[in-house]
Amino acid sequence: MQNLAISIRISDDLFIKDPESTDLGKRIISKSIELLDELGFEAFTFKKLGAAIGSPESSVYRYFESKHKLLIYLMCWYWSWIEYKIVFGTINKSSDIERLKIAIEILTKPIKVDNSFIHVNEVLLNKIVISEATKVFHTKDVDKENDQGYFAVYKRMVQRVSELILAVNPSYKYPNMLVTTVIEGAHQQGYFAEHLPSITDKKRGKNRVCNFYSDLVSKMIS
Amino acid sequence: MQNLAISIRISDDLFIKDPESTDLGKRIISKSIELLDELGFEAFTFKKLGAAIGSPESSVYRYFESKHKLLIYLMCWYWSWIEYKIVFGTINKSSDIERLKIAIEILTKPIKVDNSFIHVNEVLLNKIVISEATKVFHTKDVDKENDQGYFAVYKRMVQRVSELILAVNPSYKYPNMLVTTVIEGAHQQGYFAEHLPSITDKKRGKNRVCNFYSDLVSKMIS
DNA sequence: ACAAATATAATAGTAATACTATCATTTTGC
DNA sequence: GCAAAATGATAGTATTACTATTATATTTGT
Numbered sequence: 001m002q003n004l005a006i007s008i009r010i011s012d013d014l015f016i017k018d019p020e021s022t023d024l025g026k027r028i029i030s031k032s033i034e035l036l037d038e039l040g041f042e043a044f045t046f047k048k049l050g051a052a053i054g055s056p057e058s059s060v061y062r063y064f065e066s067k068h069k070l071l072i073y074l075m076c077w078y079w080s081w082i083e084y085k086i087v088f089g090t091i092n093k094s095s096d097i098e099r100l101k102i103a104i105e106i107l108t109k110p111i112k113v114d115n116s117f118i119h120v121n122e123v124l125l126n127k128i129v130i131s132e133a134t135k136v137f138h139t140k141d142v143d144k145e146n147d148q149g150y151f152a153v154y155k156r157m158v159q160r161v162s163e164l165i166l167a168v169n170p171s172y173k174y175p176n177m178l179v180t181t182v183i184e185g186a187h188q189q190g191y192f193a194e195h196l197p198s199i200t201d202k203k204r205g206k207n208r209v210c211n212f213y214s215d216l217v218s219k220m221i222s
Numbered sequence: 223m224q225n226l227a228i229s230i231r232i233s234d235d236l237f238i239k240d241p242e243s244t245d246l247g248k249r250i251i252s253k254s255i256e257l258l259d260e261l262g263f264e265a266f267t268f269k270k271l272g273a274a275i276g277s278p279e280s281s282v283y284r285y286f287e288s289k290h291k292l293l294i295y296l297m298c299w300y301w302s303w304i305e306y307k308i309v310f311g312t313i314n315k316s317s318d319i320e321r322l323k324i325a326i327e328i329l330t331k332p333i334k335v336d337n338s339f340i341h342v343n344e345v346l347l348n349k350i351v352i353s354e355a356t357k358v359f360h361t362k363d364v365d366k367e368n369d370q371g372y373f374a375v376y377k378r379m380v381q382r383v384s385e386l387i388l389a390v391n392p393s394y395k396y397p398n399m400l401v402t403t404v405i406e407g408a409h410q411q412g413y414f415a416e417h418l419p420s421i422t423d424k425k426r427g428k429n430r431v432c433n434f435y436s437d438l439v440s441k442m443i444s
Numbered sequence: 445a446c447a448a449a450t451a452t453a454a455t456a457g458t459a460a461t462a463c464t465a466t467c468a469t470t471t472t473g474c
Numbered sequence: 475g476c477a478a479a480a481t482g483a484t485a486g487t488a489t490t491a492c493t494a495t496t497a498t499a500t501t502t503g504t
Contacts, residue, residue, distance in 0.1 A: 001373070003312055010399075023253050023366075039362070040360075040361065040362040042361065042362070043362060055339065066428075094280055099287070134356040134357075135356075135357070135359060135360070136326055136355065137265065137413070137417070138262075138354065138356060139262065140261070140262040140264070140265060142417045142418075143417055146417060146418060151418060154421075155418065155420055155421050158421045159420075159421070169248065173423060173435050174423045174430070175419075175423065176421045176422055176423050177411055177422060177423050177430075177431075177434050179412075179421075180407075180410060180414065180421055180422075181407040181410075181411075181438075184406065184407070185367060185399075185402075185403040185406070185407060186248075188403075188406055189399055189402070191359070191360075192402065195359070195364045195365055195368060196359070196368060196373060196377065197396075198375050198377055199376075199380045199381070199398045199401075199402055200398055200399060200402075201395060201396045201397065201398050208396070208399075209399075212396050212399050215442075216403075216438070216442060219441045219442060220437075220438060220441060
Protein backbone atom coordinates (compact mmCIF):
# COMPACT_ATOMS: atom_id res chain seq x y z
CA MET A 1 0.00 0.00 0.00
CA GLN A 2 1.18 3.51 -0.73
CA ASN A 3 2.02 5.89 2.03
CA LEU A 4 0.01 9.00 2.57
CA ALA A 5 1.75 12.07 1.28
CA ILE A 6 1.83 13.85 4.60
CA SER A 7 4.57 15.11 6.82
CA ILE A 8 4.62 16.38 10.35
CA ARG A 9 5.06 20.14 10.41
CA ILE A 10 7.06 21.57 13.29
CA SER A 11 7.22 25.18 14.45
CA ASP A 12 10.05 27.19 12.81
CA ASP A 13 11.28 28.41 16.16
CA LEU A 14 12.58 25.01 17.10
CA PHE A 15 15.29 24.82 14.48
CA ILE A 16 17.70 27.11 12.70
CA LYS A 17 17.38 25.25 9.43
CA ASP A 18 14.56 22.81 8.76
CA PRO A 19 15.99 19.30 9.09
CA GLU A 20 13.25 17.97 6.80
CA SER A 21 14.62 20.13 4.00
CA THR A 22 17.89 18.30 3.40
CA ASP A 23 19.39 14.88 3.45
CA LEU A 24 21.86 15.79 6.18
CA GLY A 25 18.98 17.19 8.23
CA LYS A 26 17.07 13.93 7.99
CA ARG A 27 20.15 11.97 8.99
CA ILE A 28 20.53 14.26 11.99
CA ILE A 29 16.97 13.45 13.09
CA SER A 30 17.30 9.78 12.38
CA LYS A 31 20.63 9.33 14.17
CA SER A 32 19.76 11.57 17.07
CA ILE A 33 16.82 9.29 17.85
CA GLU A 34 19.08 6.27 17.88
CA LEU A 35 21.75 7.99 19.93
CA LEU A 36 19.36 9.52 22.45
CA ASP A 37 17.89 6.11 23.04
CA GLU A 38 21.32 4.56 23.37
CA LEU A 39 23.07 7.16 25.49
CA GLY A 40 20.30 9.07 27.23
CA PHE A 41 19.96 12.83 27.06
CA GLU A 42 22.80 13.65 29.45
CA ALA A 43 25.49 11.65 27.66
CA PHE A 44 24.21 12.61 24.21
CA THR A 45 26.29 15.36 22.57
CA PHE A 46 26.38 16.99 19.16
CA LYS A 47 29.97 15.86 18.88
CA LYS A 48 28.95 12.22 19.20
CA LEU A 49 26.03 12.79 16.86
CA GLY A 50 28.39 14.38 14.35
CA ALA A 51 30.74 11.42 14.59
CA ALA A 52 27.83 9.02 14.07
CA ILE A 53 26.73 10.71 10.85
CA GLY A 54 30.27 11.50 9.70
CA SER A 55 29.94 15.26 9.99
CA PRO A 56 31.52 17.82 12.30
CA GLU A 57 29.48 19.09 15.19
CA SER A 58 29.44 22.54 13.62
CA SER A 59 27.20 21.15 10.89
CA VAL A 60 24.71 19.93 13.47
CA TYR A 61 24.69 23.37 15.06
CA ARG A 62 23.54 24.78 11.76
CA TYR A 63 20.28 22.89 12.22
CA PHE A 64 19.69 23.08 15.96
CA GLU A 65 20.90 25.66 18.39
CA SER A 66 21.21 23.16 21.26
CA LYS A 67 20.51 19.59 22.18
CA HIS A 68 17.68 20.83 24.35
CA LYS A 69 15.97 22.39 21.34
CA LEU A 70 16.52 19.21 19.37
CA LEU A 71 14.81 17.23 22.13
CA ILE A 72 11.86 19.63 22.10
CA TYR A 73 11.72 19.25 18.33
CA LEU A 74 11.52 15.47 18.67
CA MET A 75 8.84 15.70 21.36
CA CYS A 76 6.79 18.01 19.15
CA TRP A 77 7.15 15.58 16.31
CA TYR A 78 6.02 12.74 18.54
CA TRP A 79 2.95 14.51 19.87
CA SER A 80 1.97 15.70 16.42
CA TRP A 81 2.19 12.14 15.23
CA ILE A 82 0.05 10.91 18.18
CA GLU A 83 -2.45 13.68 17.55
CA TYR A 84 -2.66 12.60 13.92
CA LYS A 85 -3.22 9.01 14.99
CA ILE A 86 -6.00 10.07 17.34
CA VAL A 87 -7.70 12.24 14.74
CA PHE A 88 -7.55 9.56 12.05
CA GLY A 89 -8.37 6.78 14.45
CA THR A 90 -11.53 8.43 15.69
CA ILE A 91 -12.91 9.63 12.36
CA ASN A 92 -16.11 7.94 11.30
CA LYS A 93 -16.58 6.21 14.62
CA SER A 94 -20.16 5.94 15.67
CA SER A 95 -20.13 6.87 19.36
CA ASP A 96 -18.39 9.29 21.68
CA ILE A 97 -17.52 6.44 23.99
CA GLU A 98 -15.82 4.55 21.21
CA ARG A 99 -13.85 7.62 20.13
CA LEU A 100 -12.64 8.15 23.68
CA LYS A 101 -11.73 4.51 24.06
CA ILE A 102 -9.61 4.63 20.93
CA ALA A 103 -7.80 7.78 22.04
CA ILE A 104 -6.96 6.26 25.42
CA GLU A 105 -5.67 3.14 23.72
CA ILE A 106 -3.44 5.14 21.43
CA LEU A 107 -2.07 6.98 24.45
CA THR A 108 -1.46 3.92 26.61
CA LYS A 109 -0.72 0.94 24.40
CA PRO A 110 2.81 0.09 23.28
CA ILE A 111 3.78 1.76 20.01
CA LYS A 112 3.91 -0.38 16.90
CA VAL A 113 6.27 0.16 13.98
CA ASP A 114 5.05 2.68 11.47
CA ASN A 115 6.81 3.08 8.16
CA SER A 116 5.03 6.23 7.07
CA PHE A 117 7.99 8.39 8.03
CA ILE A 118 11.15 6.65 6.99
CA HIS A 119 13.68 8.74 8.85
CA VAL A 120 11.81 8.49 12.16
CA ASN A 121 11.77 5.32 14.23
CA GLU A 122 8.58 5.79 16.22
CA VAL A 123 9.26 2.87 18.56
CA LEU A 124 12.57 4.35 19.67
CA LEU A 125 11.06 7.80 19.77
CA ASN A 126 8.40 6.51 22.16
CA LYS A 127 11.13 5.10 24.38
CA ILE A 128 12.80 8.50 24.39
CA VAL A 129 9.51 10.17 25.28
CA ILE A 130 9.11 7.77 28.19
CA SER A 131 12.66 8.27 29.45
CA GLU A 132 13.43 11.87 28.63
CA ALA A 133 10.26 13.86 27.97
CA THR A 134 9.96 15.23 31.49
CA LYS A 135 13.29 16.99 30.95
CA VAL A 136 11.64 19.13 28.32
CA PHE A 137 9.31 20.69 30.91
CA HIS A 138 11.41 20.58 34.03
CA THR A 139 13.75 23.45 33.34
CA LYS A 140 14.12 26.95 34.64
CA ASP A 141 13.12 28.13 31.15
CA VAL A 142 9.67 26.46 31.12
CA ASP A 143 7.71 29.66 31.28
CA LYS A 144 9.70 31.38 28.58
CA GLU A 145 9.54 28.33 26.35
CA ASN A 146 5.84 27.92 27.01
CA ASP A 147 5.32 31.56 25.94
CA GLN A 148 7.21 30.82 22.76
CA GLY A 149 4.72 28.07 22.01
CA TYR A 150 7.05 25.11 22.26
CA PHE A 151 4.49 23.03 24.12
CA ALA A 152 1.51 24.02 21.99
CA VAL A 153 1.25 20.64 20.29
CA TYR A 154 1.19 18.76 23.58
CA LYS A 155 -1.37 21.11 25.05
CA ARG A 156 -3.56 20.92 21.96
CA MET A 157 -3.49 17.14 22.06
CA VAL A 158 -4.51 17.19 25.74
CA GLN A 159 -7.37 19.58 24.89
CA ARG A 160 -8.53 17.32 22.11
CA VAL A 161 -8.78 14.30 24.39
CA SER A 162 -10.40 16.43 27.07
CA GLU A 163 -13.08 17.29 24.52
CA LEU A 164 -13.67 13.62 23.88
CA ILE A 165 -14.17 13.19 27.62
CA LEU A 166 -16.59 16.09 27.76
CA ALA A 167 -18.48 14.63 24.81
CA VAL A 168 -19.10 11.52 26.88
CA ASN A 169 -19.80 13.38 30.10
CA PRO A 170 -20.37 17.13 29.60
CA SER A 171 -20.56 17.80 33.32
CA TYR A 172 -17.25 16.19 34.22
CA LYS A 173 -15.18 18.76 36.05
CA TYR A 174 -11.57 17.66 35.62
CA PRO A 175 -11.02 16.52 32.04
CA ASN A 176 -7.52 17.96 31.72
CA MET A 177 -6.29 16.52 35.00
CA LEU A 178 -7.66 13.16 33.97
CA VAL A 179 -5.97 13.23 30.57
CA THR A 180 -2.56 14.28 31.84
CA THR A 181 -2.82 11.76 34.65
CA VAL A 182 -3.41 9.03 32.09
CA ILE A 183 -0.73 10.10 29.62
CA GLU A 184 2.05 10.68 32.08
CA GLY A 185 0.96 7.78 34.26
CA ALA A 186 1.08 5.35 31.36
CA HIS A 187 4.58 6.48 30.44
CA GLN A 188 5.66 6.19 34.02
CA GLN A 189 4.33 2.65 34.27
CA GLY A 190 6.32 1.75 31.19
CA TYR A 191 9.47 3.15 32.75
CA PHE A 192 8.87 1.57 36.14
CA ALA A 193 8.09 -1.78 34.55
CA GLU A 194 11.54 -1.74 33.02
CA HIS A 195 13.56 -0.23 35.84
CA LEU A 196 11.65 -0.42 39.13
CA PRO A 197 9.43 -3.46 38.60
CA SER A 198 8.71 -3.94 42.29
CA ILE A 199 6.38 -0.94 42.28
CA THR A 200 4.36 -1.95 39.28
CA ASP A 201 1.77 -4.68 38.99
CA LYS A 202 2.77 -5.66 35.52
CA LYS A 203 2.65 -9.38 34.99
CA ARG A 204 2.99 -11.70 32.07
CA GLY A 205 -0.25 -10.51 30.53
CA LYS A 206 0.13 -7.65 28.11
CA ASN A 207 -1.77 -4.38 28.08
CA ARG A 208 -2.24 -4.23 31.82
CA VAL A 209 -1.30 -0.57 31.67
CA CYS A 210 -3.81 0.12 28.94
CA ASN A 211 -6.51 -1.75 30.82
CA PHE A 212 -5.74 0.01 34.06
CA TYR A 213 -6.00 3.48 32.54
CA SER A 214 -8.99 2.66 30.35
CA ASP A 215 -10.76 1.41 33.42
CA LEU A 216 -9.65 4.49 35.34
CA VAL A 217 -11.11 6.84 32.74
CA SER A 218 -14.43 5.05 32.51
CA LYS A 219 -14.81 4.90 36.29
CA MET A 220 -13.94 8.55 36.71
CA ILE A 221 -16.37 9.97 34.19
CA SER A 222 -19.36 7.72 34.70
CA MET B 223 5.83 22.16 72.58
CA GLN B 224 9.05 20.23 72.46
CA ASN B 225 10.16 18.57 69.30
CA LEU B 226 10.44 14.84 69.11
CA ALA B 227 14.01 13.67 69.37
CA ILE B 228 14.05 11.94 66.02
CA SER B 229 16.07 12.37 62.90
CA ILE B 230 15.74 11.00 59.42
CA ARG B 231 18.35 8.34 58.78
CA ILE B 232 19.73 8.12 55.26
CA SER B 233 21.71 5.27 53.71
CA ASP B 234 25.48 5.63 54.08
CA ASP B 235 26.05 5.05 50.40
CA LEU B 236 24.59 8.39 49.49
CA PHE B 237 27.26 10.51 51.11
CA ILE B 238 30.98 10.40 51.74
CA LYS B 239 30.68 12.03 55.13
CA ASP B 240 27.35 12.29 56.95
CA PRO B 241 26.12 15.88 56.58
CA GLU B 242 24.06 15.48 59.76
CA SER B 243 27.28 14.96 61.73
CA THR B 244 28.70 18.47 61.43
CA ASP B 245 27.66 22.06 61.31
CA LEU B 246 29.11 22.54 57.83
CA GLY B 247 27.24 19.46 56.69
CA LYS B 248 23.94 20.86 57.89
CA ARG B 249 24.64 24.15 56.19
CA ILE B 250 25.34 22.26 52.98
CA ILE B 251 21.94 20.59 53.20
CA SER B 252 20.14 23.73 54.17
CA LYS B 253 21.69 25.93 51.48
CA SER B 254 21.51 23.31 48.77
CA ILE B 255 17.75 23.18 49.26
CA GLU B 256 17.50 26.93 48.85
CA LEU B 257 19.81 27.00 45.85
CA LEU B 258 18.23 24.04 44.09
CA ASP B 259 14.87 25.73 44.41
CA GLU B 260 16.28 29.01 43.17
CA LEU B 261 18.46 27.81 40.30
CA GLY B 262 17.08 24.42 39.35
CA PHE B 263 19.20 21.30 39.17
CA GLU B 264 20.98 22.12 35.92
CA ALA B 265 22.27 25.54 36.97
CA PHE B 266 23.05 24.41 40.51
CA THR B 267 26.76 23.74 41.06
CA PHE B 268 28.92 22.91 44.05
CA LYS B 269 30.92 26.03 43.29
CA LYS B 270 27.83 28.20 43.74
CA LEU B 271 26.84 26.24 46.82
CA GLY B 272 30.34 26.73 48.23
CA ALA B 273 30.14 30.46 47.60
CA ALA B 274 26.73 30.59 49.30
CA ILE B 275 28.01 28.99 52.48
CA GLY B 276 31.43 30.64 52.35
CA SER B 277 33.39 27.46 51.74
CA PRO B 278 35.38 26.18 48.79
CA GLU B 279 33.74 23.62 46.55
CA SER B 280 36.34 21.08 47.64
CA SER B 281 34.73 21.10 51.09
CA VAL B 282 31.36 20.24 49.60
CA TYR B 283 32.95 17.37 47.69
CA ARG B 284 34.09 15.96 51.03
CA TYR B 285 30.41 15.35 51.86
CA PHE B 286 28.89 14.41 48.50
CA GLU B 287 30.57 12.87 45.52
CA SER B 288 28.32 14.67 43.02
CA LYS B 289 25.32 16.92 42.80
CA HIS B 290 23.35 13.97 41.52
CA LYS B 291 24.05 12.04 44.74
CA LEU B 292 23.13 15.09 46.77
CA LEU B 293 19.80 15.26 44.96
CA ILE B 294 19.16 11.58 45.67
CA TYR B 295 20.04 12.21 49.30
CA LEU B 296 17.47 15.00 49.49
CA MET B 297 14.81 12.87 47.80
CA CYS B 298 15.48 10.06 50.27
CA TRP B 299 15.16 12.51 53.10
CA TYR B 300 11.88 13.77 51.70
CA TRP B 301 10.34 10.34 51.22
CA SER B 302 11.49 9.20 54.65
CA TRP B 303 9.82 12.24 56.11
CA ILE B 304 6.61 11.54 54.18
CA GLU B 305 6.71 7.91 55.26
CA TYR B 306 7.07 9.03 58.86
CA LYS B 307 4.10 11.37 58.46
CA ILE B 308 2.01 8.55 57.03
CA VAL B 309 2.96 6.12 59.78
CA PHE B 310 2.29 8.61 62.56
CA GLY B 311 -0.78 10.00 60.89
CA THR B 312 -2.43 6.62 60.56
CA ILE B 313 -1.60 5.21 64.00
CA ASN B 314 -4.60 4.64 66.23
CA LYS B 315 -7.08 5.34 63.47
CA SER B 316 -10.15 3.21 63.68
CA SER B 317 -10.73 2.09 60.09
CA ASP B 318 -8.75 1.01 57.06
CA ILE B 319 -10.64 3.51 54.95
CA GLU B 320 -9.69 6.36 57.23
CA ARG B 321 -6.02 5.30 57.25
CA LEU B 322 -5.97 5.21 53.46
CA LYS B 323 -7.70 8.58 53.24
CA ILE B 324 -5.09 10.16 55.48
CA ALA B 325 -2.22 8.69 53.48
CA ILE B 326 -3.63 10.01 50.21
CA GLU B 327 -4.09 13.43 51.74
CA ILE B 328 -0.50 13.50 52.95
CA LEU B 329 0.63 12.56 49.45
CA THR B 330 -1.51 15.08 47.58
CA LYS B 331 -2.10 18.11 49.77
CA PRO B 332 0.27 21.08 49.77
CA ILE B 333 3.04 20.77 52.34
CA LYS B 334 2.82 22.89 55.45
CA VAL B 335 5.78 24.27 57.37
CA ASP B 336 7.29 21.82 59.83
CA ASN B 337 9.87 22.99 62.31
CA SER B 338 10.88 19.57 63.54
CA PHE B 339 14.02 19.60 61.42
CA ILE B 340 15.55 23.02 61.59
CA HIS B 341 18.06 22.72 58.78
CA VAL B 342 15.49 21.39 56.30
CA ASN B 343 12.84 23.59 54.74
CA GLU B 344 10.19 21.04 53.85
CA VAL B 345 8.13 23.46 51.78
CA LEU B 346 11.06 24.21 49.49
CA LEU B 347 12.07 20.57 49.49
CA ASN B 348 8.60 19.67 48.27
CA LYS B 349 8.96 22.20 45.46
CA ILE B 350 12.26 20.57 44.51
CA VAL B 351 10.64 17.14 44.54
CA ILE B 352 7.93 18.43 42.21
CA SER B 353 10.38 20.07 39.82
CA GLU B 354 13.42 17.84 39.93
CA ALA B 355 12.58 14.41 41.35
CA THR B 356 12.06 12.76 37.98
CA LYS B 357 15.71 13.50 37.20
CA VAL B 358 16.70 11.10 39.95
CA PHE B 359 15.13 8.16 38.10
CA HIS B 360 15.58 9.18 34.51
CA THR B 361 19.26 8.46 34.06
CA LYS B 362 21.26 5.81 32.31
CA ASP B 363 22.39 4.67 35.77
CA VAL B 364 18.89 3.85 37.11
CA ASP B 365 19.40 0.13 37.22
CA LYS B 366 22.76 0.34 38.92
CA GLU B 367 21.48 2.87 41.42
CA ASN B 368 18.37 0.83 42.04
CA ASP B 369 20.57 -2.20 42.78
CA GLN B 370 22.50 -0.09 45.25
CA GLY B 371 19.26 0.61 47.07
CA TYR B 372 19.04 4.33 46.43
CA PHE B 373 15.31 4.16 45.76
CA ALA B 374 14.49 1.79 48.60
CA VAL B 375 12.77 4.46 50.68
CA TYR B 376 10.51 5.51 47.83
CA LYS B 377 9.64 1.93 47.01
CA ARG B 378 8.96 1.07 50.63
CA MET B 379 6.64 4.06 50.95
CA VAL B 380 4.76 2.97 47.83
CA GLN B 381 4.45 -0.55 49.28
CA ARG B 382 3.12 0.81 52.52
CA VAL B 383 0.34 2.76 50.83
CA SER B 384 -0.37 -0.24 48.60
CA GLU B 385 -0.93 -2.25 51.74
CA LEU B 386 -3.43 0.31 52.98
CA ILE B 387 -5.24 -0.10 49.68
CA LEU B 388 -5.25 -3.87 49.99
CA ALA B 389 -6.56 -3.55 53.54
CA VAL B 390 -9.60 -1.75 52.17
CA ASN B 391 -9.99 -4.00 49.16
CA PRO B 392 -7.92 -7.22 49.36
CA SER B 393 -8.85 -8.28 45.85
CA TYR B 394 -7.76 -5.09 44.12
CA LYS B 395 -5.27 -6.04 41.41
CA TYR B 396 -3.21 -2.90 40.78
CA PRO B 397 -2.37 -1.26 44.09
CA ASN B 398 1.14 -0.19 43.10
CA MET B 399 0.06 1.32 39.80
CA LEU B 400 -2.65 3.20 41.60
CA VAL B 401 -0.30 4.57 44.24
CA THR B 402 2.39 5.72 41.82
CA THR B 403 -0.26 7.21 39.55
CA VAL B 404 -1.54 9.26 42.47
CA ILE B 405 1.84 10.37 43.81
CA GLU B 406 3.40 11.35 40.52
CA GLY B 407 0.12 12.68 39.17
CA ALA B 408 -0.35 14.98 42.13
CA HIS B 409 3.16 16.36 41.73
CA GLN B 410 2.61 16.84 38.06
CA GLN B 411 -0.62 18.76 38.65
CA GLY B 412 1.25 21.04 41.01
CA TYR B 413 3.87 21.71 38.37
CA PHE B 414 1.37 22.18 35.55
CA ALA B 415 -0.73 24.50 37.68
CA GLU B 416 2.27 26.77 37.99
CA HIS B 417 3.74 26.49 34.52
CA LEU B 418 1.18 25.09 32.07
CA PRO B 419 -2.12 26.17 33.65
CA SER B 420 -4.12 25.65 30.47
CA ILE B 421 -3.94 21.89 30.88
CA THR B 422 -5.05 21.78 34.47
CA ASP B 423 -8.50 22.33 35.89
CA LYS B 424 -7.24 24.09 38.96
CA LYS B 425 -9.44 26.98 39.92
CA ARG B 426 -9.68 29.35 42.82
CA GLY B 427 -10.81 26.59 45.18
CA LYS B 428 -8.02 24.90 47.02
CA ASN B 429 -7.33 21.19 47.27
CA ARG B 430 -8.77 20.34 43.89
CA VAL B 431 -5.81 18.09 43.29
CA CYS B 432 -6.30 16.30 46.60
CA ASN B 433 -10.01 15.90 45.92
CA PHE B 434 -9.40 14.63 42.42
CA TYR B 435 -6.96 11.94 43.54
CA SER B 436 -8.91 10.99 46.67
CA ASP B 437 -11.95 10.52 44.48
CA LEU B 438 -9.86 8.57 41.98
CA VAL B 439 -8.64 6.14 44.61
CA SER B 440 -12.04 5.52 46.12
CA LYS B 441 -13.63 4.97 42.70
CA MET B 442 -10.88 2.61 41.60
CA ILE B 443 -10.94 0.31 44.58
CA SER B 444 -14.64 0.14 45.30
C1' DA C 445 28.23 25.48 -18.97
C1' DC C 446 29.52 28.66 -15.56
C1' DA C 447 29.37 32.05 -11.98
C1' DA C 448 27.15 32.94 -7.77
C1' DA C 449 25.05 31.39 -3.93
C1' DT C 450 24.63 28.07 -0.57
C1' DA C 451 25.87 24.05 2.19
C1' DT C 452 29.17 21.55 4.36
C1' DA C 453 33.86 20.35 6.19
C1' DA C 454 37.90 21.26 8.84
C1' DT C 455 39.80 23.40 12.40
C1' DA C 456 40.42 26.37 16.33
C1' DG C 457 39.02 28.59 20.28
C1' DT C 458 36.35 29.81 24.80
C1' DA C 459 34.01 29.84 29.18
C1' DA C 460 31.99 26.83 32.26
C1' DT C 461 31.35 22.41 34.47
C1' DA C 462 32.38 18.55 37.28
C1' DC C 463 35.38 16.97 39.19
C1' DT C 464 40.58 15.46 41.60
C1' DA C 465 44.77 16.61 44.04
C1' DT C 466 47.80 18.86 47.23
C1' DC C 467 49.19 21.26 51.06
C1' DA C 468 48.48 24.67 54.68
C1' DT C 469 45.70 26.00 58.54
C1' DT C 470 42.28 25.56 62.01
C1' DT C 471 39.43 22.96 65.17
C1' DT C 472 38.50 19.01 68.18
C1' DG C 473 38.88 15.40 71.28
C1' DC C 474 41.43 13.19 74.83
C1' DG D 475 48.96 20.29 74.77
C1' DC D 476 49.30 17.18 71.09
C1' DA D 477 47.61 14.19 67.44
C1' DA D 478 44.01 13.55 64.45
C1' DA D 479 40.48 15.26 61.89
C1' DA D 480 38.17 18.89 59.41
C1' DT D 481 38.38 22.72 56.63
C1' DG D 482 40.45 26.28 53.54
C1' DA D 483 43.18 27.82 49.67
C1' DT D 484 44.68 26.94 45.45
C1' DA D 485 45.69 24.50 41.23
C1' DG D 486 44.81 21.45 37.64
C1' DT D 487 42.19 18.32 34.09
C1' DA D 488 39.05 16.41 30.81
C1' DT D 489 34.75 17.34 28.89
C1' DT D 490 30.91 20.04 27.44
C1' DA D 491 28.38 23.27 24.87
C1' DC D 492 29.00 26.21 22.32
C1' DT D 493 31.02 30.30 18.58
C1' DA D 494 34.00 31.66 14.88
C1' DT D 495 36.64 31.35 10.69
C1' DT D 496 38.12 29.81 6.48
C1' DA D 497 38.23 26.43 2.89
C1' DT D 498 35.96 23.27 -0.12
C1' DA D 499 32.18 21.08 -2.24
C1' DT D 500 27.51 21.24 -4.15
C1' DT D 501 23.52 23.27 -5.97
C1' DT D 502 21.08 26.76 -8.57
C1' DG D 503 19.70 30.03 -11.89
C1' DT D 504 20.42 31.59 -16.44
